Amino acid sequence: MALIQIRGLRKTFGSVTAVAGITLDIESGEFITLLGPSGSGKTTVLRMIAGFENPDEGVITLGEEEITHLPPFDRDVNTVFQDYALFPHMTIQENVEYGLRTRKVAKAERARQALEAITSVKLAHVADRLPHQLSGGQRQRIALARALVLRPKVLLLDEPLGALDRQLREEMQIELKRIQREAGITFIFVTHDQEEAMRMSDRIVVFNEGRIEQVGTPEEVYERPATRFVAGFLGVSNILEGEASRAVGGSGASISIRPERIRIEPDSYKSSGEESALVGLLTEVAYLGANTIFIIEADAGARISVTKLNQELPSQNVRFATGDRVLAVWRKNHASEISV
Amino acid sequence: MATGTKSRPISSFLLRNPRIRLIGLLAFPMTWIIGVYIVSLFLLLITAFWYVDPFSSLVRPGFTLDNFIDVFTVPAYLSTSIRTLFIALAVTFLCILFAVPLGLYMAKIARPWVRNLLAVAITLPLWAGYLVKIIAMRLVFTEQGFFNWAMAPFGIKGPGFSVPIVILTLTYLWFPYMALPVFTAMRQIPHNLFDASSDLGARGFMTIYRVVIPLIIPAIIAGSVFTFSLSLGDYLAARFTGGATQMIGSLIAANINLNPPVAAAFSMIPIAFVVIYLMVARRTGSLERM
Structure with missing residues (x-):
C-alpha cells in the first residue's frame, strides 16, 4: 500500500x-x-x-x-x-x-x-x-x-x-x-x-x-x-498532426518525436521498415556551439526541428545547406502517439 | 546649468558653502529644540533644587535636595508615586493584551474591508478631544451611568470612580498608540513563518509566544513608551474618573502654584521611570536582535 x-x-x-x-x-x-x-x-x-x-x-x-x-x-x-x-x-x-x-x-x-x-x-x-x-x-x-x-x-x-x-x-x-x-x-x-x-x-x-x-x-x-x-x-518536441501523421503511417493521431532522435539524409535515401521519414525543404541551419539545429519544412505540412550534437567540427562536416531537399528520418519506436 | 551662477546667486552660494547650507536647514528646528525643549526641561531640573522662602512664600534660587527627599519620604507622596507607576504599568499591560490579538486578527485573518474598518475604529477616538473622551468615560461609569444601568439586570454594580476606572480611562485614551505600531509590525511578519511554526508542530499559543511576540517586541516597546509615559504624566483622568485617586500629575498640579520646586521635583519622577523602563528594554536585548 x-x-x-x-x-x-x-x-x-x-x-x-x-x-x-x-x-x-x-x-x-x-x-x-x-x-x-x-x-x-x-x-x-x-x-x-x-x-x-x-x-x-x-x-x-x-x-x-x-x-x-x-x-x-x-x-x-x-x-x-x-x-x-x-x-x-x-x-x-x-x-x-x-x-x-x-x-x-x-x-x-x-x-x-x-x-x-x-x-x-x-x-x-x-x-x-x-x-x-x-x-x-x-x-x-x-x-x-x-x-x-x-x-x-x-x-x-x-x-x-x-x-x-x-x-x-x-x-x-x-x-x-x-x-x-x-x-x-x-x-x-x-x-x-x-x-x-x-x-x-x-x-x-x-x-x-x-x-x-x-x-x-x-x-x-x-x-x-x-x-x-x-x-x-519536458524538452522540445516535434508534433506531427493530420496529414503529416498519416504520411509516416500513423492513424492521424498526433505523434511526438524529439529533435535529437531525427537525422537528416539526402532525399535519395531509402528508409528501412523500422524507420519513418518525411521529405521536405531544409530552410534553416543554426550553429549553437554544442549543437546545430536544422529546420525542415516537410511537404506533408509540418515544421520539423532537428538537433545534431556537434561531435565533429561543423565547418569540416558540411553535408547539407539551406535550400536542399532532404529526408527527416527516425526510428519508429522513438516516436510516440499523444492525446489532446 | 551654465547660467546658474548669474541667475541664481543664492543657490550657487549655498552650493559652494555646505556649512552655511546646513545652518539654513537647521536654524529653525534647532532653535525650537534647544531654545524651547531643552532649556525648559533644564529650567525644570534646576527649579527642583530651589526652595520656597518660608516667610515670603517666594521661590528662591539655591541648592537643596529637600524637595527630592520630600518626594521619597513623605508617605503620601511616595504612595502616590507607586500608585502612578502601578496605574501606568497596568494601562500598558492592558493595551498590550488588547493590541496583540487584535493586531494578529487584523493583519493575518481579517478580510481587507474588515481590516480597514477596524483600523478606522482604532484611530477614530484620536479625532475626538482628550477631555471629551475622559468625560465620556465619566458618564459611562458615574453612579446613574450607562455601566450601572446595563449591568443592573445581572446584579453587577460598577466600582465607582476609583483606580480601576482610571486605568480603563487611560487605556481608552492611549490604546491607539499601542494598537497601530503592533498592527503594523504584525503585518510585516511573513505569512510563511506562521506556516513554518505550525509545520514544526507548534499550536497557536506557542506560535504567538515564540514567534509573533518576539518579532513585534520593538513595536510593543515603542507603543508602551507612549502608553506608559502618557499615563505617568496624566492627571485629568484621575481627577474626573478617579474619585479621590491621586497621581503624580495631581500632586504637580496641586503644587505648581504653592510650591513650584516640589512640583518640579515630582516632574522628574515620570522622566526617571521612562528612562529606567527604556534601559531595561535595552538590557533584555530585544531591541538589537532585529
Missing part, C-alpha cells in the same frame, strides 16, 4: 480552480516531483498535504491514517519552504531546535540532535548566527536541517532551490538526492524546472491547469509523453 494516497483532491480559491480533482499514490522512500508551470496547482497540492490548505473535496491518507483535515502540527510531514521561512529572531541552533521544542524533547537532547542535524548539512560553524547573517545557500540547508531533524515520514519541498544561482543549485540538487537516499525519507518536491525534475526524481508528476497530465519515471515522461503539453513542457 502506498505511503500517501490522494483521492479526488479538489481546491478552489474563489472562482479559480487551483486543483481540479487529482488522484495520486506516493510510495514510501520515493523521490517524487510535482512538475508544472506556475498556477498549475502543484504547490496547492503540496500545501494540502502539509495541511496549510483545506481541500474542498477528496481524501489524503498518510500510512493508515486519514489526514485530509488534520492541522499541520498533527501531521508527520515537514516542509522546506520556498524562501526558507527561518525565524529571523532565532539563532540557527534555535531554529533547528524549534520543532524538537514543540515535541517537548529535553533540553540537552534537543541541543544534541539539532547540532547533529546542522553538522550533517556542514554548517556547524554558523550555529550561533542569525539567519540574515547566512547566504541563501546556507539558509536553504538550515531549512532542510530544521525539517529533517524531526525525522518525518515525508518531506515536502516547495521550489526550495528557486532562489539559488545555477552552480549552487546543481550542488544542492546532488546534496538533496544524497540526503534523501541516506535518510530513506519520502521527498515530495515541487518545481517548475524540468531539468531539475529529471535530474533528481524517481517519478515525475506533470501538472497543468490543476490536473495531472502524466505520472512516470523521467524516462517515461520524456520518451512517451502522454499529452501534447507534456511533450512540450
Whole structure:
C-alpha cells in the first residue's frame, strides 16, 4: 500500500480552480516531483498535504491514517519552504531546535540532535548566527536541517532551490538526492524546472491547469509523453498532426518525436521498415556551439526541428545547406502517439 | 546649468558653502529644540533644587535636595508615586493584551474591508478631544451611568470612580498608540513563518509566544513608551474618573502654584521611570536582535 494516497483532491480559491480533482499514490522512500508551470496547482497540492490548505473535496491518507483535515502540527510531514521561512529572531541552533521544542524533547537532547542535524548539512560553524547573517545557500540547508531533524515520514519541498544561482543549485540538487537516499525519507518536491525534475526524481508528476497530465519515471515522461503539453513542457518536441501523421503511417493521431532522435539524409535515401521519414525543404541551419539545429519544412505540412550534437567540427562536416531537399528520418519506436 | 551662477546667486552660494547650507536647514528646528525643549526641561531640573522662602512664600534660587527627599519620604507622596507607576504599568499591560490579538486578527485573518474598518475604529477616538473622551468615560461609569444601568439586570454594580476606572480611562485614551505600531509590525511578519511554526508542530499559543511576540517586541516597546509615559504624566483622568485617586500629575498640579520646586521635583519622577523602563528594554536585548 502506498505511503500517501490522494483521492479526488479538489481546491478552489474563489472562482479559480487551483486543483481540479487529482488522484495520486506516493510510495514510501520515493523521490517524487510535482512538475508544472506556475498556477498549475502543484504547490496547492503540496500545501494540502502539509495541511496549510483545506481541500474542498477528496481524501489524503498518510500510512493508515486519514489526514485530509488534520492541522499541520498533527501531521508527520515537514516542509522546506520556498524562501526558507527561518525565524529571523532565532539563532540557527534555535531554529533547528524549534520543532524538537514543540515535541517537548529535553533540553540537552534537543541541543544534541539539532547540532547533529546542522553538522550533517556542514554548517556547524554558523550555529550561533542569525539567519540574515547566512547566504541563501546556507539558509536553504538550515531549512532542510530544521525539517529533517524531526525525522518525518515525508518531506515536502516547495521550489526550495528557486532562489539559488545555477552552480549552487546543481550542488544542492546532488546534496538533496544524497540526503534523501541516506535518510530513506519520502521527498515530495515541487518545481517548475524540468531539468531539475529529471535530474533528481524517481517519478515525475506533470501538472497543468490543476490536473495531472502524466505520472512516470523521467524516462517515461520524456520518451512517451502522454499529452501534447507534456511533450512540450519536458524538452522540445516535434508534433506531427493530420496529414503529416498519416504520411509516416500513423492513424492521424498526433505523434511526438524529439529533435535529437531525427537525422537528416539526402532525399535519395531509402528508409528501412523500422524507420519513418518525411521529405521536405531544409530552410534553416543554426550553429549553437554544442549543437546545430536544422529546420525542415516537410511537404506533408509540418515544421520539423532537428538537433545534431556537434561531435565533429561543423565547418569540416558540411553535408547539407539551406535550400536542399532532404529526408527527416527516425526510428519508429522513438516516436510516440499523444492525446489532446 | 551654465547660467546658474548669474541667475541664481543664492543657490550657487549655498552650493559652494555646505556649512552655511546646513545652518539654513537647521536654524529653525534647532532653535525650537534647544531654545524651547531643552532649556525648559533644564529650567525644570534646576527649579527642583530651589526652595520656597518660608516667610515670603517666594521661590528662591539655591541648592537643596529637600524637595527630592520630600518626594521619597513623605508617605503620601511616595504612595502616590507607586500608585502612578502601578496605574501606568497596568494601562500598558492592558493595551498590550488588547493590541496583540487584535493586531494578529487584523493583519493575518481579517478580510481587507474588515481590516480597514477596524483600523478606522482604532484611530477614530484620536479625532475626538482628550477631555471629551475622559468625560465620556465619566458618564459611562458615574453612579446613574450607562455601566450601572446595563449591568443592573445581572446584579453587577460598577466600582465607582476609583483606580480601576482610571486605568480603563487611560487605556481608552492611549490604546491607539499601542494598537497601530503592533498592527503594523504584525503585518510585516511573513505569512510563511506562521506556516513554518505550525509545520514544526507548534499550536497557536506557542506560535504567538515564540514567534509573533518576539518579532513585534520593538513595536510593543515603542507603543508602551507612549502608553506608559502618557499615563505617568496624566492627571485629568484621575481627577474626573478617579474619585479621590491621586497621581503624580495631581500632586504637580496641586503644587505648581504653592510650591513650584516640589512640583518640579515630582516632574522628574515620570522622566526617571521612562528612562529606567527604556534601559531595561535595552538590557533584555530585544531591541538589537532585529
